[in-house]
Amino acid sequence: MASTPMTRGRYAPPAPRGQLTATSADGSRLHVEIHGTEKLGAPAVVLSHGWTCSTAFWAPVVRDLAADHKVIVYDQRGHGRTPAVGPRGYTTTALADDLVAVLGAALEPGERAVLAGHSMGGMTIMASAERPEFRERAAAVLLCSTGCANLSAESLVIPLRSPGGRRLAHQVVLGSRAPLGPVTALAKRILKYATMGPAATPEQVEACARIVHACPAGVRSRWGKVLAGLELTGGAARLDVPTAVLAGTADRLTPIVQSRRLASVLPDFLGLTELPGAGHMTPIEEPDAVIGRIRELVRDHLQDNGTTTDVAKEQTA
Secondary structure (H helix, E strand, C coil): CCCCCCCCCCCCCCCCCEEEEEECCCCCEEEEEEEECCCCCCCEEEEECCCCCCHHHHHHHHHHHCCCCEEEEECCCCCCCCCCCCHHHCCHHHHHHHHHHHHHHHCCCCCCEEEEEECHHHHHHHHCCCCHHHHHHEEEEEEECCCCECHHHHCCCCCCCCHHHHHHHHHHHHHCCCCCCCCCHHHHHHHHHHHCCCCCCHHHHHHHHHHHHCCCHHHHHHHHHHHHCCECHHHHHCCCCCEEEEEECCCCCCCHHHHHHHHHHCCCEEEEEEECCCCCCHHHHCHHHHHHHHHHHHHHHCCHHHCCHHHHHHHHC
16 A cells, blocks of 8 residues: 555645646646645745655645745656656656646746755756746746766765766666565665665654655656766756755765755855755755745745846836
């Protein structure tokens, strides 16, 4: 039986005020949720989750931001309530197609948003960097616990000395179709080691395990193979909207070196927030830090009605 998200507490997904379906370029239908205030002109935030996760992953972030923001979350293809697709439908181009479709379906005409992407969600944003539809909508970006290239060789889940050995070992793990099975005590220990920092609480580990174990093995494998061969350095270099980066220093999946590399190539870089001891699952391990950084981006780059500060100045000049 598939795992279900938490039902109580900060990590339980809140009920959306609205749901819709976005249709991607290849006809894939994406589950989208709208949370938060219906107040006219409330700033919009779009959250894109990572590999093996779902909208439920953003629960603590959505709970906070919904008080005074319009918050949009969606399930990546094959995750959560978005159906899986054929084998050819798992590419970084598809990730960009899907994000563009969500922005078009969930935002009002002319409305802009702050976008935050975790792990594969951050890669989605980098893959979208040159899309006109993305550039028209994105006021600022937060990249959480992500990277743009060479993940297999630099990941530290399997701590081999040789980069070549790590690459091969991680390629096997990323592409595995082995079922994860039920959420047991052993499964949670393995998940915590691979994806979370030593200070992660039992509640946080439980929340992550329920989400990750719900991802179908075939979907996990197909996206894992995409991650194993990832090359989005060019996308990061062309992401010319104001962009902040946040990462945990104990991240084994996308080690901090990945975030520091992003800092060197992003054209409008706003700074790297390093969270001591945090692992890969920063929106669950350190939700207050993620929320705080998103709120700063909204404050600095969005005004009422979703208009960026620069655009507003141009209109009144």
